[in-house]
Amino acid sequence: MKIRNQTVLITGASRGLGAEIAKTFSKEGANVVVNYVKSKEKAEQLVEELGENAVALQADIRNEEQVKEMVEKAKDHFQASITTVVNNALVNFRFDPNAQQAADEVNWEKYEIQFEGSVKGALNTVQACLEDMREQNFGRIINIGTNLVQNPVVAYHEYTTGKAALLGFTRNMAKDLGQYGITVNMISGGLLKQTDASSATTDEVFSIIEATTPLNKVTTPAELADTALFFASPWSRAVTGQNLVVDGGLVMD
Template identity: 30%
Template sequence: MTQRFEGTTALITGGGTGIGRQSALALAALGCTVTVAGRTVATLKDTVEAIAETGGAARYVECDVTDEQSVANAVQVAIGDFGRLDFGINSAGVSGGDNLRKTADYPTEMFDRMIAIDLRGTFLSMKYELRQMQAQGFGSVVNIGSGASVVGVPGFAGYTAAKHGVIGLTRTAALDYGPDGIRVNSIAAGLVNTPLIAAGRSPETMAARIAAHPLGRIADPQEIADAVVWLCSAQSSFVTGVALPVDGGYTAR
C-alpha cells in the first residue's frame, strides 16, 4: 500500500455504499485516515471493515446530512486527534428513482426531499468542513454531482434542481475560500454501476440508460473514486471551482 496521503484525514458522507464507499477505499489505500458518515450503520461498518482488511485506517459516524448538529458532529469525529481535515467528500444523496413526472406534476414532497438531502445536505457538510479548513489554511472539498448538475433531465425536476444547486455552491465556495488555500470542486458523474442501480428497473429501462452514455456503458464506482483521488491530490493543485464530467460522454450531447 503506497502512502501518498499518509498523515491526511478525510470525511466521506454517504460512505457506506456506492461512490462514497469506493472513494473511502481508494483514499485509505493511499494512507489517508477516513471517516465514513451516513444513516445506515451496517453499511458504514462494512466499509470500515473492508478498509481494515487491507491495512488502512478508518472509522464511522452515524450522520443525517439534513440535521445540522449531526453534520457538525461528524466533522468533529473526522478531525479527531489529528486536529485537521484535509478532504471533504460529499457523496450523500438520493435520486428519486424512476418516478418521472413533468415539472407541474412533480410531487412537492419529493422536490423538498431532493433539496433537503442533495442540496442542503451538501451545504451543511461544506459549512463545517470549510470552517475547519479555513482555520488550518488548507483543504480540498469534492462534491459528488451528476450529469443532471449541468444538463436538464426530463421528469427529474427536483433532482436536477438540487444537483444544479450543488454546482452553484461549489463555484461560490471556490471563490470564497481560494484565498485561504482551499480548493472546492465537484464531479458530474454519469450513471454508476452500484447494487441499487438495476434494482426494480426493467432490462429495457437499463438499456436506455446505458445507451445515453456514448461510451456504451455506465461507470464503475472506481472510475469516480479515481477522479475523487485526483481532485484531492497535489496533481490537481491549480484546479478549483470546476464541475468535472466523469460521465462517458453523457453531457457531451
C-alpha cells in the first residue's frame, strides 16, 4: 500500500522524534494520528501545521482502554482504519549521563517504567489495530529502538534494557503476524541531535559520537524519520523482523 493511502499512528508524536516522523509521513500524503499524553498544546500546534490530514489524540500508551479508544476515534475521524503504527513514545526518561544512576543505585521500579513504556505500550497499540490489519491483509508495525543495545556509550541501564526487550517483541510479532501480511520492524537510532530527551546530553558525549562515527556527525531526528517511510512503503514488503541501525555507521550490525 502506498504511503499516501495510509493512516499512520505515531505514539509520542507531539515533539522531538515523534513530531519529525509525523511531519515526514504528512509530507507524503498519509493521514497522521499525533498521539500525546500531556503535551496537548504542542500536539495541536503540530496538527495545525500539518493540516487537515492530521489529528491530535490523547492516550497513555500504557493504558489498554485509552489506546483502544484512541484508535476508534482515529478511525471515525478519517473514516479509515490504521495501517501503520510507529511505537515511538518515551516514558519518563532523559538522556542525561550526569544524572544516570549507576549499577548499585538503579532500582527495579526504573526498569518497570521502561518495560511498560517500551513493551506494554507497543503491545497495546498492536492489539488495538490488529483486527483491522488482519481484515485488510496489510499492516506495518515500526518500533523505535536504540543502538545503545549494541554499543552502550553511556550505561542507561533501564532504558537500554527496555529497548532490548522491545527487539525481542519485534521479532516474535514478526513471526506471528507475517501470515496476515503484517510486517514488524525496528529502527535503532543513536543519540539524536537534538530532541527534548537528548537536550541534557553533554557536548562531550556528542563529541565522542562524532569522532567515532564514519559520517563524522550525529544523526538528526529528520534523518531517522526518513527510515520509517521505508518500512511503511511498498519497497519494504519483504522485510520483517529486522532491526535497522540508523546512526551514521557508529554501530555496524
